[in-house]
Amino acid sequence: MENLVKIFDNYSCNGNNISHFLSSRKKSSYPDMIIIMLCLKGHARINVRFAEYDMKENTFLAIAPGIPFYCIEESCDFKVDIIAIQEHIFDKLSHGIIKFYFYRILYGMPFLKIPEEKMEMCMKIHFYLKNFIEYENDNFFKKQITAKFLDILFFEACNIILHTPDKRSSRARHKDEVTGRFIKMVGQNFRKNRKVEFYADKLNITPKYLSAILKITTGKTATRWIEDYTILEAKTLLRTGTATIQEISYDLGFTTPSHFAKFFKDRTGITPTEARNSQDLLY
Helix, strand or coil, X not given: CCCCXXXXXXXXXXCCCHHHXXXXXXXXXXXXXXXXXXEEECCEEEEEXXXXXXXXXXXXXXXXXXXXXXXXXXXXXXXXXXXXXEHHHHHHHCCHHHHHHHHHHHHCCCEEECCHHHHHHXXXXXXXXXXXXXXXXXXXXXXXXXXXXXXXXXXXXXXXXXXXXXXXXXXXXXXXXXXXXXXXXXXXXXXXXXXXXXXXXXXXXXXXXHHHHHHHHHCCCHHHHXXXXXXXXHHHHHHHCCCCHHHHHHHCCCCCHHHHHHHXXXXXXXXXXXXXXXXXXXX
């Protein structure tokens, strides 16, 4: 899990090298990682793609995978906690509407003010995770415990955005509505329907327009969303169930086990059998 979730700060004696993340005037980007910053004290100006954010105490900044960012300036008392999460881990942990709201944060409202009582909780979770990931190497349930604490952070972030007034245009809100309806429908129908046309028809829009909306609101196309749901469910069944690979393939709507195996390997680089035999590959 250490390579999938990284915990940083710039103030504790055992903090990781934060300069790698916030090198002044040096652009950084992490293709497969979601970056979450929590400002505890002081202030800093952060450039994210072509936007600037003035981070102050009790503010939150989320950066989507692959987006370049760097620190323009920071105060001498600037204190920040950073959590970096592999995108596929976020996809695995979160479900349905939570994915929708968190992607809305990433691509629509990445900068938020956090209530003081919620900030205190986030700081405690960050402190616990940093020490837990660093020192609990012999914990048999390390992955599961880490996942549960990250889930709490995702839910709390989504709770904050639900209490934040939406000042965006009606067009932006419409795109969010389409995205939310699509994600909900995929969760209900991906076993039987993996064609973008099916979902576009239900939404009364063209497949091309649906994918364009999703690319704007979530950074992923409709096809990618459907495939990700299928792979994540396949991994869950391989990891936790007793069903055979043949049974899993039929449960997920594939016509033959060989079709399922090809689909799985094309998107993960390993076969379902290899994944089941090596549980680490399922995370």
